[in-house]
Amino acid sequence: MCICIAIDVRAKDDNGDPIIAQKMVYRVSLREVFNLAIKPTDQGGFEGARDSLGNVVMSETSMWRRWPNWIVCMNNRFKAMCVCDKCGVPTEVHESLSLKRSKILTKLKKDVERMPTSRAKTGLVARLKKYESEIMENGKTKFDRASKMVDAMTCPPIEINGESLHKFACAIGDCEVCKVKYEPIEFEAECVKNIKYNLYDSYHNCSWHMDSAIEEYINDKGKTKHRCSKCHNMSEEETQKWLKQKKPATVTKRKLKTKYSQPLCEFVKVGGVYHNVIKIYRLHRFHQIFLGTRVALKMIREFNRSMISTSLMLQSDYSEKYQMEPDGQFQSQYFDKQQSLSMEDHATTYWNTK
Numbered sequence: 005m006c007i008c009i010a011i012d013v014r015a016k017d018d019n020g021d022p023i024i025a026q027k028m029v030y031r032v033s034l035r036e037v038f039n040l041a042i043k044p045t046d047q048g049g050f051e052g053a054r055d056s057l058g059n060v061v062m063s064e065t066s067m068w069r070r071w072p073n074w075i076v077c078m079n080n081r082f083k084a085m086c087v088c089d090k091c092g093v094p095t096e097v098h099e100s101l102s103l104k105r106s107k108i109l110t111k112l113k114k115d116v117e118r119m120p121t122s123r124a125k126t127g128l129v130a131r132l133k134k135y136e137s138e139i140m141e142n143g144k145t146k147f148d149r150a151s152k153m154v155d156a157m158t159c160p161p162i163e164i165n166g167e168s169l170h171k172f173a174c175a176i177g178d179c180e181v182c183k184v185k186y187e188p189i190e191f192e193a194e195c196v197k198n199i200k201y202n203l204y205d206s207y208h209n210c211s212w213h214m215d216s217a218i219e220e221y222i223n224d225k226g227k228t229k230h231r232c233s234k235c236h237n238m239s240e241e242e243t244q245k246w247l248k249q250k251k252p253a254t255v256t257k258r259k260l261k262t263k264y265s266q267p268l269c270e271f272v273k274v275g276g277v278y279h280n281v282i283k284i285y286r287l288h289r290f291h292q293i294f295l296g297t298r299v300a301l302k303m304i305r306e307f308n309r310s311m312i313s314t315s316l317m318l319q320s321d322y323s324e325k326y327q328m329e330p331d332g333q334f335q336s337q338y339f340d341k342q343q344s345l346s347m348e349d350h351a352t353t354y355w356n357t358k
Contacts, residue, residue: 094285098150100201175290
């Protein structure tokens with residue numbers, strides 16, 4: 005009924021450390037849960053839902069009131085089947101900025117309405133209009149997607165043989181014009197209000213000692229690796245005692261969603277969090293354009309239409325594994341041994357130019 009979907013920072017303990025709470029989502033309606041709960045126990049119902057005479061002793065309304073607030077309804081945000089961290093993280097960070105912009109704009113409009121006519125109000129109205137013109141266009145958000153922000157900080161494409169392509173220097177990040185095109189909005193560069201956003205941080209865990217003794221080291225090839233210091237310094241005798249009870253120790257890596265908060269001016273500055281993730285997304289998007297399947301499929305279709313009067317094309321699409329029990333990782337990363345489901349579909353296209 006419920007599946008583990010994400011990790012979110014809810015509060016802080018007495019020492020100021022974040023308390024990690026596991027958020028859950030339900031895939032069926034609560035009414036269906038109630039109907040299943042009041043069934044007889046031999047049919048899967050809950051014990052205590054009926055009295056000795058078989059009468060229902062709880063109501064659906066009572067269940068709604070006592071439902072845990074950390075179990076929420078699944079929405080479109082939780083239904084993303086596949087995403088890589090190079091485009092997924094920038095998209096989430098950009099959505100956080102868009103949400104913060106709408107809140108700031110709403111608050112500024114309310115402040116203007118409450119202020120009496122004065123020089124301060126005139127100055128605030130001027131700042132509001134300037135800020136609104138920088139983030140809005142024809143009543144709509146100018147940068148509603150991260151890809152539009154990428155277009156704004158990239159040189160315009162050039163047309164070659166009817167194809168619109170970006171310059172190669174822009175695609176590999178060597179263009180001197182693109183490097184200095186990003187500039188934070190003046191109002192946001194001076195705003196000290198905090199913005200919340202999510203990043204996926206790497207966590208290493210030892211199967212014997214958990215994460216309390218993880219350390220970095222340089223291997224023989226000069227690469228940075230992680231190991232458990234307790235396992236590394238353990239004597240042969242102690243190791244043999246552990247092996248009698250457990251399997252050999254291994255260090256695994258996972259990427260978990262972590263919530264951060266910082267002033268908006270630090271968030272949007274050149275070299276800040278937003279600028280860095282957008283730069284990564286910009287280079288990754290060019291990689292998708294050059295190596296993606298859309299270009300290849302378009303070339304195949306055009307060849308079939310021009311060279312053969314009658315043609316038949318078979319196309320197979322494969323969907324990345326969908327986790328039945330997501331654990332907060334991107335689906336392009338390692339998934340331990342959780343249940344998963346793969347989907348594959350085929351399409352047949354028939355052309356007859358006669």
